[in-house]
Amino acid sequence: MSTPTETPSETETEGGTRLSYETRDRLYNLALYGSAALFSAVILFPIYWMVQNAFTDSQTVITEFSWLPSPETVTLDNFSVLAAGAVPRYVINxxxxxxxxxxxVVAVSLVAGYGMARFRFRYKQSFxxxxxxxxMFSxxxxxxxxxxxxxxxxLLNAQIGLxxxxxxxxxxxxxxxxxxxxQTIPESMEESAWIAGASRWRTFWDVVVPQTKPAIVACALFAFAIAWNDFTFAQILLPSQESTTFAPGIMRLIDQGGYTSWGDIMAVSLLMTVPPxxxxxxxxxxxxxGFEVRTR
Amino acid sequence: MTVHIDNMTRVFDSPNADRIVAVDELSLTIEDGEFLTLVGPSGCGKTTTLRCVAGLDTPTAGTIRVDDRDVTELPPQQRDVALLFQDIALYPHMSVRENMEYGLKIAGVPEDERREHVAEAAALLQIGDQLDKMPASLSGGQQQRVALGRSLVRDPSVFLFDEPMSDLDAKLKRELRPVVQRITDEIGCPVLYVTHDQEEAMTMSDRIAIMDDGELQQAGSPKEVYSEPTNDFVGEFIGQPAMEFFDARVESANGTAAVSMGNHTVSLPATAAELEGYVDSPVRVGVRPQQIGIGDPAAGIEAEHVLDEPLGDETHSIFETEFGDVTVVTHADFDGDGDTDYGLVLDESATQLFDPDSGVRIH
Incomplete structure (x- = not known):
């Protein structure tokens, strides 16, 4: 049996260049928190900048540069853009x-997912x-x-198309x-409902759908992120000023020639960041x- | 109501293996009010049979009738059966009450009537105070009571059970058995109960049907299948501990018959004439462990003691013999000794003879 006092001598004999556990632990933590801090800065600083500019007088945004907002330039004026011009249209769209x-997405994935989980058909795996x-396609x-x-x-310029x-x-x-x-919902629950007289559709509605709530939320959130943040499809499929959404719309605000009101743009951006x-x-x-697969 | 299963066969096609014959020309009748248990080892086709009766599976050949109505091809919704599942299958998002009244709701029974039925069933099952809980907060035994209640309120015309107790512990099983019997008596319809537990089958059934490898081996009352098994499979499957078998040879002297196993001979209550065709031929002798006595090595099959399993009121003692390990039910005070030679003495009136090839009982 080794006593605690023997432990240091063992480490020494094993290899002189080897770092002690404490040092390694410290280095590991340094690397961990260092990289976390770096990535946070890269991601969070633009958000900070957006928030700061959204609340700063639009003239100051262009003419001056400061890391911290100064009280005398703080204003809510930029948010007036939300009620003016094409912006309300963008937001509603x-x-x-x-x-x-x-x-x-929720409706189709429920039906399709149920079909794939419960029916046997040829080439299901390939499908x-x-x-x-x-x-694979951008x-x-x-x-x-x-x-x-x-x-x-x-369907061009029609929201249903997008x-x-x-x-x-x-x-x-x-x-x-x-x-x-x-697949994680036991089939016997459905069978039990069929035997009680419920049709397949009724069973789907009464027994399956309520139990998929977490997956419904996950799918909804995923669809939300795709749709809310979409730029490419909206830009291509909704070319008109009237029908387009926020992402292409804000690009148009920037391109409106000569003068770009960064304060306005940041205010709109901030508003669109809050819901997600x-x-x-x-x-x-x-x-x-929704993402964890339950065990039976 | 009477359920008739006629020549039912169910074959499963599997893409990469041979066809699997799950049920092979099964014919069985369940009388009105009869509690019939289908018992057998896993994979014997008992659950497939039950699923065909429930409408969750369709036979490849043969028919299923309820009274005069052919239900073979009917979907489960139109069969008016109740089924208790092994995994209980309560709806986790509904309260106990909602679970129990779901069938009535589907049938369009008005709400106050539903409440009345549920309250009655809950009282009978002693779960009246659980009605507003969610199934997840109940114990396994309570959940199975709720599932029973769910079937009870619908007053089905056939009641099916698919190994409903196999996930419960021994004590709960014993508690639930009389409950199941009370409920099925109350409904008074034909009951088909599937289990792999012969004890459950013996204690609850009016009649037991034993299946093996898709085929019906025997159907009869618990006493009948226990004392008069038609073949060695039934003999071994029914009864606890399992029947012991010895390879033997039939001998005849002066018109009386005897069987010799190694150097031990047991005279039989049968005459040589009754064993026509088997005299001087090999047979298998089956004896229940309760019918084997312990004596001198000279008086029986030589045996060496291996271990004792004391159960309190009796002891299961295991001996090593030239025929393999043999379990004997001994007296509660029996304490085996590895150094002593024992002889196993078979009760001659309790021996049963089986054909060594087909397994069919000869005598």
Whole structure:
């Protein structure tokens, strides 16, 4: 049996260059917190800058530079842009498109995921793999042909057209998640309902759907992020000023020639950042449940 | 209501293996009010049979009738059966009350009537104070009571059980058995109860049907299948501890028959004439461990003591013999000794003879 006093001598004999556990521990923590701090700075500083500029007098934003906001230049004036010009239109369009995408994604992924979990059909595995193939294309590659097709069938500048495009790129993930989630619900629960007289549809509605709540939230959140933050599809498929959403819209604010009101742009940006944060914050418990595969 | 299963076969096609015959030409009738238990080792086709009766599976051939109505192809929704699942299958997002009244709700029974039925069933099952809880907060035994209640309120015309107690511990099982019997008596419909536990089958059933490898081996009352097994499989499967078998040879002297196992001979109550065709041929002798006595090595099959399992009121003693390990039910005070030679004496009136090839009982 080795006594505690023997331990240091053992480390010495094993290799003189070897660092003690304490030093290694310290170095590890340094690297860990150092890298975390670096990444936080890269990600958080622009957000800080956005918030700071949104609340700063628009003239000051352009003419002066300061790390910290000074009390005399703080103002809410920039937010008046939200009620003026094309901005309200952009915001409403974004909300409509996002809501539409969430509804479509949740509805389709529930039905598709149920079908994949409960029915046997040929090439199911290949079909599932094919779904993931959708991720291999960048939005711009899909967007340009879609532009031609949409303009042909009259979906260009229609929000439903963008909803369809955004839903289809969200679908692979959502269907896959729902499929895996529904697989964890014991089939005997459905069988028990059938025997009690419930039709397959009724059983789906009464027994399966309520139990998929965490997966529904995860899919909704995913669709929300895709739709709310989308730039490429909206830019291509909603070219008109009237119908476009926030992301392409803000680009137009910048490009409005000569004078760029950074204060206004930051105010709009800030407003559009808040909903995703709230969404993620209040649903995080559900979200985590949705991603964990339950054990039987 | 009477359930008739006629020549039912269920074959599963599997893509990479041969076809699996889960149930092979099974014919069985469950009378009105009869509690029939389907028992057998796992994979014997008992659950497949039950699923076919429930409508969750469809037979490849044969028919299932309830009275005169052919239900073979009917979906489960139209069969008016109740099924208790092994994994209980309560809906986790509904309260106990909602779980119990779900079937009635589907059937369109008005709410006050539903409440009345649920209250009645809950009182009978002693879960009246659990109605507003969620299933997850109940114990396994209580959950199974709720599942029973869920079936009870619907007053089904056939009641099916798919190993409902196999996840419960021994004490809970014993507690729940009389509850199940009371409930099924109350409903008074044909009951098909599937289990792999022969003790459950023996204690609860009016009639037991033993299956092996997709085929029905024997159906009869618990006493009948215990004392008059049709073959060695039933003999071994029913009864605790399992029947012991010895390779033996039939001998005949002066018209009386005897079987010799090694150097031990047991005379039989049968005459040589009754064992026509087996005289001087090998047979298997089956004896229940309760019918084996301990004596001198000269008087029985030579045996060496291995270990004792005292159960309090009796002891299961295991001996090593030339026929392999043999379990004997001995007196509670029996204390085996590895140095002593024992002889196992078979009760001649309790020996059963089986054909060594087909396993069919000869005598």
């Amino acid at each position: 974004t909300i409509v498109v996002t809501a539409g995408t969430i509804v479509v 599932a793999q094919f779904l993931l193939l959708g991720y 939005p711009i590659v899909l967007g340009l042909p879609l532009y031609l097709i949409w303009s042909e069938i009259g 909803v369809i495009a955004l839903s289809s790129i969200s679908m692979p993930f959502a269907v896959w998640l729902m499929w895996k989630y529904i 944060l709230l969404f993620a914050y209040f649903l995080q418990e559900y979200l985590l449940k």
